[in-house]
Amino acid sequence: MINFKSCKWENFLSTGNDPIEIKLDKSPTTLIVGQNGAGKSTLLDALSFALFNKPHRDINKNQLINSINGKKTVVEVEFSIGNQDFRVVRGIKPARFEIWQNNNMINQAANARDFQKFLEQNILKLNHKSFHQVVVLGSSSFIPFMQLPAWSRRSVIEDLLDINIFSKMNTLLKERNSKIKDELVDINHRIELVKTKITGQSKYIKDLQSLNQDQIEKKQDSIKVHKTEIKETFEESKTLGKNLETMLKVEDKRYKTNNDEMSNLRSHDLQHTAKIKDLVGQARFYEDNDHCPTCDQDIGQELKDIKIEDIKKSAADVQQEKLLLTKQMEDTKAEIQDVQNKINQLRQKQTKINSNNEKITVLQKEIDRIQKEINQLSSATGDVSKAKKELNSARKSREDLTEKKLEYVEERTYNEVIGEMLKDTGIKTKVIKQYLPVMNRLINSYLQILDFFVAFHLDENFNETIRSRHRDSFNYSSFSEGEKQRIDLSLLFTWRQIAKLKNSAATNLLVLDETFDSSLDHDGIESLTKILSTLEDGTNVFIISHKGDILENKFRSKIEFFKQKNFSKIK
Numbered sequence: 001m002i003n004f005k006s007c008k009w010e011n012f013l014s015t016g017n018d019p020i021e022i023k024l025d026k027s028p029t030t031l032i033v034g035q036n037g038a039g040k041s042t043l044l045d046a047l048s049f050a051l052f053n054k055p056h057r058d059i060n061k062n063q064l065i066n067s068i069n070g071k072k073t074v075v076e077v078e079f080s081i082g083n084q085d086f087r088v089v090r091g092i093k094p095a096r097f098e099i100w101q102n103n104n105m106i107n108q109a110a111n112a113r114d115f116q117k118f119l120e121q122n123i124l125k126l127n128h129k130s131f132h133q134v135v136v137l138g139s140s141s142f143i144p145f146m147q148l149p150a151w152s153r154r155s156v157i158e159d160l161l162d163i164n165i166f167s168k169m170n171t172l173l174k175e176r177n178s179k180i181k182d183e184l185v186d187i188n189h190r191i192e193l194v195k196t197k198i199t200g201q202s203k204y205i206k207d208l209q210s211l212n213q214d215q216i217e218k219k220q221d222s223i224k225v226h227k228t229e230i231k232e233t234f235e236e237s238k239t240l241g242k243n244l245e246t247m248l249k250v251e252d253k254r255y256k257t258n259n260d261e262m263s264n265l266r267s268h269d270l271q272h273t274a275k276i277k278d279l280v281g282q283a284r285f286y287e288d289n290d291h292c293p294t295c296d297q298d299i300g301q302e303l304k305d306i307k308i309e310d311i312k313k314s315a316a317d318v319q320q321e322k323l324l325l326t327k328q329m330e331d332t333k334a335e336i337q338d339v340q341n342k343i344n345q346l347r348q349k350q351t352k353i354n355s356n357n358e359k360i361t362v363l364q365k366e367i368d369r370i371q372k373e374i375n376q377l378s379s380a381t382g383d384v385s386k387a388k389k390e391l392n393s394a395r396k397s398r399e400d401l402t403e404k405k406l407e408y409v410e411e412r413t414y415n416e417v418i419g420e421m422l423k424d425t426g427i428k429t430k431v432i433k434q435y436l437p438v439m440n441r442l443i444n445s446y447l448q449i450l451d452f453f454v455a456f457h458l459d460e461n462f463n464e465t466i467r468s469r470h471r472d473s474f475n476y477s478s479f480s481e482g483e484k485q486r487i488d489l490s491l492l493f494t495w496r497q498i499a500k501l502k503n504s505a506a507t508n509l510l511v512l513d514e515t516f517d518s519s520l521d522h523d524g525i526e527s528l529t530k531i532l533s534t535l536e537d538g539t540n541v542f543i544i545s546h547k548g549d550i551l552e553n554k555f556r557s558k559i560e561f562f563k564q565k566n567f568s569k570i571k
Contacts, residue, residue, distance in 0.1 A: 001506040002124065004540070005078040009046045011066040012073050014039045016567040024509055027557040029532060029541045033548035034561030039568030040544045041513055042561075044136060050075040050090045052128040053097075053116055056136070065092055068566060086123060099123070126507075130159040134495050136511045144488040145495070146464065146476040153462035154432075160498050161435060163428045173419050180412050187405045194398045201391040219370045226363045226370075233363075237356040240349040248350075251343045258336040265329045272322040279315040283308050432460055435498065442497055446490035450527040452483060456490070485515070493531060500536070510541045516551060529554050 003025060010019035014037070022043060034040045041057070045064065048056040055064055065073045071093040078087045087100040099106045099119060108115060120127050126134075133145055133156050145153060158167065286304045291297060421427050436458060443456050454474070455467040466474040476487060492510075499506040516525055532541055545551055552558060560571045 001081070001500075001508070002126070003080045003538075004047075004507065004509040005080065007043060007046050007050070007075070007077050009042070009075040010073070011069045011071065012046060012049075012064055012075055013042050013066065014563070014566070014568040015042065016066055016069055017072075018567065018569065020568065020570055022559065022570075024542075025540050027555075028535075028537075028539065029543070029555040029557070031548065031551055031555040031558045032542055032544045032561065033546070033552075033558065035563070036546075038561040038563050040561050042568065043542065043544075044511060044513060046075045047077060047135075047511075048128070048131070050077040050088050051124065052120070052131065053090065054128060056132070061092070066567075081123065088119065127159060130156055133492070134160070134499050135507060135509050136513060144484070145491045146484070146487060150461055150463060156495070157432060157462065158428060160495055161431055163431050166426075166428050170419060170423065173415050177412060177415050177419070180408050180415070184405065184408050184412075187401050187408065191398060191401050191405065194394050194401065197394045198391065198398065201387060201394060205387045205391065216374050219374050223367050223370050223374075226367050230360050230363050233356045233359055237353045237360075240353050240356075244346060244349055244353075248343065248346050251339055251346060255336065255339045255343060258332055258339060262329065262332045262336060265325055265332060269322060269325045269329065272318050272325060275318045276315055276322070279311050279318065283311045283315070286311070429460055436460060438501075439494055439498060442494040443490045446493050446531065447486060449531055450486040450489060451523055452486040452490075456487070489515070489528060489531070508538050508540050510535075510539060511544065512541070513544045514546070516543060516545045516547055525551075 005025050006021055006023050008019055008021035009015055010017060020039075020042075032040050032043070044056040048054060049061075049064060053061075055061060065071065073092040074089065074096065075091070076087060076089050078085070080086065085102050087098075089096060089098040089100070091097075097112055097115060098108070099115070110118065129152070132143075145156065148156070286299065286307045290299055292299060440457050443458070447454060447456060453469060457465040457467075459465070464476055466476070466478075468474065476484065479487070496506075496510065516528070535541065541555075543551065543555060548558070548560070561568055562571065563569070
């Protein structure tokens, strides 16, 4: 229950720098009187502005600033809830909004809108509309319950019964379901992507394994070909190399012997050539000279002939020997050529063997290289292993997403069931149906106290049915202003009783603004006064009225407003 203690304001409407403070819990009943424009109804605007940041009357918020001073508008309201004391301070020029709890100011980190929401939902548990249905009745701008549209009527009752929480829960539930819907769309999309990846990865692994096997088989075939070639080359080299070294030694020896023989023959040939040349020189000497150049003796013709003949015979013998040498040289040359040919053939075989050995080395290296590749394809399955890891990861992701999807689907199904319960036709309607008989009973009891004898009934949609004693049916708009006011008063007191039962919007404060000045006749005034006198202890009623002279004796205390130099003051 909210127990209002005081309301204080300055530079607010017609009030100036001299603040006005009204104790709200001082007297059970207080009459507020004064001339028109004196500031009687300022209390309502001050309370509404401080608590809800909007005036009670239908005026602009800037019009709340005192027109003479034009700044430093401040309103303070003090109240308690349970054992907690609160003070709300709100101002204009400069802007100010403070909430104090047990003399400690509450953290103002939130923006003004969220801070206001915090005040209404977490502290007051009362909004502007419900405040004016439970606390205030009769002002010119006030819209009575029965003049509200059906949905607004329901909203007021939900606030009183503390069941608007179900509407908030339903809103949150719808937001959650909307989020779940988006999440499911995202998850389904991700599942399809993962499925595509799994299919592609599986095919990739299969193709990779198949490709590796094909490559291994091809490389193994290459090794077989190379090994066959090595074997054939080796056998060829083996055949070529049989007795090759011995034969080379023999032929090399023959080649050296023949070369030595040839050198010797050529030396003898040169000697014979020189000897023949000498003999030819000697013969030419005897042919050309008749006396000795050394001893200067005459050489006879006979001697010349004898000498020349001897020389020719000697030359013939030498020439014969030279011919034999030439024959020997030709034979030796032929022998040397034969040996050289054999040596060349043997060296060709050696060259072929060396070439084969190099070929075998190259082929063996190639076999080793291919075998290494085979080993890598067979044992080093890095790509396949990596691909399998990615495949397992994708499958795990699909499982997780599928599980998450099932959780969302289950939550959505659960929320749909809860949502049906949280609809206006669900839990709230059941609660309202439970309280409707109590509400209707209280309304009719207050109508009887106010001498208005009709059967008033509100249905679960808060549409009224009103029957007279003669069973004639009416609605709210069918009645006179005085009868309407009796209905409004009955509803006000009923809502206060319901609020007290639920301890939701229950409060000690009740303000009747010019209720006694409007459509109530003498009997109505007496009936209303009777109702006020029966209100429970702790209720503080403020009656704003022009009829001070008539009502003064009916209430415990009085506050009189007056104007002094254009500023409102109280006596």
